[in-house]
Amino acid sequence: MMNxxxxxxxxxxxxxxxxxSQLASIWTRYKKSQLAMAGLFLLILLIVIAIVAPLLxxxxxxxxxxxxxxxxxxxxxxxxxxxxxxxxxxFARIIFGARxxxxxGLASVFISSILGVLIGSIAGYYGGKIDNLLMRLMDVLLxxxxxxxxxxxxxxxxxxxxxxxxxxSISYVPRFSRIVRSSILSIKNQEFxxxxxxxxxxxxxxxxxxxxxxAIGPIIVEATLSIARAIIHVSSxxxxxxxxxxxxxxxxxxxxxxKSYMGSHQYLVIIPGIAIVMSVMALNLIGDGLRDALDPRLxx
Amino acid sequence: xxxxxxxxxxxxxxxxxxxxxxxxxxxxxxxGDPARNILGDSATNESVEALREExxxxxxxxxxxxxYVKNALRGDxxxxxxxxxxxxxxLKGRLPHSLKLALGSILIxxxxxxxxxxxxxxxxxxxxxxxSLIGAFLLTSMPSxxxxxxxxxxxxxxxxxLPATGVTTWKHFVLPxxxxxxxxxxxxxxxxxxxxxxxxxxxxxxxxxxKGASESGVIIKHGLKNALLxxxxxLGVEFGSMLGGGMIIxxxxxxxxxxxxxxxxxxxSNTPLVIASITFSAIAISIINLIVDILYxxxxxxxxxxxxxxxx
Numbered sequence: 001m002m003n004x005x006x007x008x009x010x011x012x013x014x015x016x017x018x019x020x021s022q023l024a025s026i027w028t029r030y031k032k033s034q035l036a037m038a039g040l041f042l043l044i045l046l047i048v049i050a051i052v053a054p055l056l057x058x059x060x061x062x063x064x065x066x067x068x069x070x071x072x073x074x075x076x077x078x079x080x081x082x083x084x085x086x087x088x089x090x091f092a093r094i095i096f097g098a099r100x101x102x103x104x105g106l107a108s109v110f111i112s113s114i115l116g117v118l119i120g121s122i123a124g125y126y127g128g129k130i131d132n133l134l135m136r137l138m139d140v141l142l143x144x145x146x147x148x149x150x151x152x153x154x155x156x157x158x159x160x161x162x163x164x165x166x167x168x169s170i171s172y173v174p175r176f177s178r179i180v181r182s183s184i185l186s187i188k189n190q191e192f193x194x195x196x197x198x199x200x201x202x203x204x205x206x207x208x209x210x211x212x213x214x215a216i217g218p219i220i221v222e223a224t225l226s227i228a229r230a231i232i233h234v235s236s237x238x239x240x241x242x243x244x245x246x247x248x249x250x251x252x253x254x255x256x257x258x259k260s261y262m263g264s265h266q267y268l269v270i271i272p273g274i275a276i277v278m279s280v281m282a283l284n285l286i287g288d289g290l291r292d293a294l295d296p297r298l299x300x
Numbered sequence: 301x302x303x304x305x306x307x308x309x310x311x312x313x314x315x316x317x318x319x320x321x322x323x324x325x326x327x328x329x330x331x332g333d334p335a336r337n338i339l340g341d342s343a344t345n346e347s348v349e350a351l352r353e354e355x356x357x358x359x360x361x362x363x364x365x366x367x368y369v370k371n372a373l374r375g376d377x378x379x380x381x382x383x384x385x386x387x388x389x390x391l392k393g394r395l396p397h398s399l400k401l402a403l404g405s406i407l408i409x410x411x412x413x414x415x416x417x418x419x420x421x422x423x424x425x426x427x428x429x430x431x432s433l434i435g436a437f438l439l440t441s442m443p444s445x446x447x448x449x450x451x452x453x454x455x456x457x458x459x460x461x462l463p464a465t466g467v468t469t470w471k472h473f474v475l476p477x478x479x480x481x482x483x484x485x486x487x488x489x490x491x492x493x494x495x496x497x498x499x500x501x502x503x504x505x506x507x508x509x510x511k512g513a514s515e516s517g518v519i520i521k522h523g524l525k526n527a528l529l530x531x532x533x534x535l536g537v538e539f540g541s542m543l544g545g546g547m548i549i550x551x552x553x554x555x556x557x558x559x560x561x562x563x564x565x566x567x568x569s570n571t572p573l574v575i576a577s578i579t580f581s582a583i584a585i586s587i588i589n590l591i592v593d594i595l596y597x598x599x600x601x602x603x604x605x606x607x608x609x610x611x612x
Contacts, residue, residue, distance in 0.1 A: 140318035144582055145541045155566040155574050156329040232443045236548050239445050240563050252443075259449060259552075263457055270453075273446035281441040 029293040036289020042282035050098040057092035063249050064088070072265055082267050084257065086247075090268070093249035094275050100250050101279060104165055105230040111169035113223050116176020121207050121215075123177065124184030135181065138174040146171040147233055154242045164243045168230050179222050183215035217294040221287055228283035235276050251276050301597065301604070308593055312586045317369070319582040320575070324365050327571050333357075334571065338381055368575075378572035380565075387576045391558060397467050398557035401549065402542040404477030409484040409538060414524075414531065417492020421500065422519060432489055439486035448479030448552040465554040476553040480546070484538035491534045495527040502526075528599050536592035543588070544581025 030036055049056075057063065067087030075082040081090035123134040141149060153167035187193065188211060196206050235252030237243035244250040246257070251272040258268030335351040336343070352358050356367060371378070377387035420429040439447075455475060456464035466472045499505065500523050508522045509515075546559025554560070558577050565573035597603050 136318075140315055140322065143315050143319055143585060144578070145545060145585075148544065148578055148581060151547065151562075151566065152323050152326050152574070152578055155569075155571075156326045158331065228441070235443055236445060239443075240548065240551055242563070242566060252445075255446065255449065262449065262453060266453055269446075269449050273443070273450065276443055276446060277438075277441050280443075281437075284437070284441055 039285025053095040062089040062092035097249045105227040108168040112172035120177035120180025124181035141174040224287035377576040405480040408481040413488035420493040421496035436486040499527040540585035540588045543584040
């Protein structure tokens with residue numbers, strides 16, 4: 001229905017008015033949920049901490065450099081989260097770890113959602129043989145839990161930040177493409193797409209301008225929940241020694257290192273875990289809130 | 301019915317072949333020379349080259365894959381680079397531990413989550429419902445390995461009532477099974493609750509109550525039976541990922557199962573072992589999916605006529 005006569009000044013204005021009001025109504029519905037708002041505040045807090053981390057601690061001095069004389073000190077005024085077995089400040093490592101977890105989570109989901117949207121929209125829009133081929137491939141990949149695919153890729157490429165990013169990105173593509181495909185299938189036969197097509201709009205434009213904006217809701221929800229999942233997977237792989245390599249301060253590898261001292265220094269395994277749980281919880285709350293806000297019908 | 305099962309088994313073949321092809325392809329990218337790894341740095345280039353030829357490492361990719369599948373069908377998954385034992389032997393030795401762990405977890409998930417989910421649905425918005433939903437939410441936000449570590453801290457180191465590592469008695473499997481069950485509990489509680497909520501609003505539930513059936517009879521016989529399909533589905537998915545997904549939990553609790561073996565194999569670039577164990581997981585998942593599909597028919601006889609119609 002909309003966008004058929006786009007280009008003229010008047011409809012252009014109407015479009016912005018409409019888009020704004022839709023965003024505003026989503027926000028109004030989102031705001032209603034206290035839990036979703038709590039998640040949002042928690043995430044903003046974590047992002048702010050990650051951004052200002054260099055003001056709170058020195059990366060090289062506090063988080064990386066070994067300082068054996070002060071190793072394994074319990075939390076105190078000087079080191080509020082204590083120090084680890086190399087005498088590094090746990091607080092500094094946690095806040096710099098937030099940078100790694102959040103950025104790897106965001107980046108990998110960004111990459112996988114773009115690839116997923118690309119594959120899903122091509123499959124859904126064109127149908128037929130392309131659809132069949134792409135979706136059978138995705139089915140095969142979906143038959144394995146995504147963490148397996150990620151582990152296989154890490155096994156081939158070796159551990160490290162970039163390889164981990166590649167592994168997690170690829171392993172999330174099948175889910176995204178499935179979701180995108182199904183929402184595109186439900187949209188592509190509606191009248192406004194037919195109208196756009198009868199005006200001679202090119203396929204690429206129809207997909208990018210008309211179909212994807214209408215299918216974006218489920219993609220955003222899946223993306224939010226996927227970042228949460230990615231944070232868990234990054235820390236799990238690093239815990240196994242297959243992810244981010246020491247001495248980089250990653251929460252999962254901090255847990256793996258702290259595990260040897262957990263009998264006497266519990267804080268070494270408690271604190272990084274709480275950091276993971278808090279960020280995952282924030283994203284899960286936001287994801288659930290967005291799902292309800294974007295599609296009020298789903299709420300029971 | 302037999303025809304349906306046969307068809308479903310045939311459908312598993314391309315999926316398993318596809319997965320093994322993809323895994324084989326990805327692991328083909330592994331850097332390093334396995335022949336060099338086996339013989340060590342002191343070996344001459346000629347002997348390394350001879351071993352490469354013998355192992356078929358110089359063949360083109362498709363030939364290698366074809367040979368692999370051919371041998372695998374005869375039960376030969378290659379030999380472990382590290383121990384020199386056949387891969388199948390290594391897997392067999394480790395399978396019992398992984399099976400015990402996965403079975404323990406799925407039992408915990410089933411017998412804890414379904415009752416909790418039912419109570420949550422029947423007493424919606426009650427205190428119990430809120431507690432179970434908060435619990436489920438916490439479990440989904442917690443990495444399983446941290447859940448495991450926290451339990452070791454509390455039950456093994458603090459209270460000293462359960463062992464933290466090892467596999468000698470059933471007690472050793474309690475903590476790892478709970479840790480592995482964590483996420484599954486959350487998923488199944490939520491699914492049971494939402495599925496039951498949908499069912500208990502149906503007219504036939506009201507009819508059953510009106511006839512004077514006892515409340516527990518209504519909930520179990522009329523309610524749960526109709527709500528069971530989606531619950532079985534997620535139970536199947538969870539069991540599948542438990543069977544193959546022991547990598548993290550087995551590492552935390554030092555259980556010598558297939559998962560911890562896979563992690564070791566990845567660390568040491570022991571490719572035949574990696575391929576076999578991931579393919580094994582894929583096969584396990586496919587078999588469980590098949591069992592779930594067959595269970596559907598027993599739970600919901602209406603599906604049987606659908607299958608007959610589609611099959612004939």
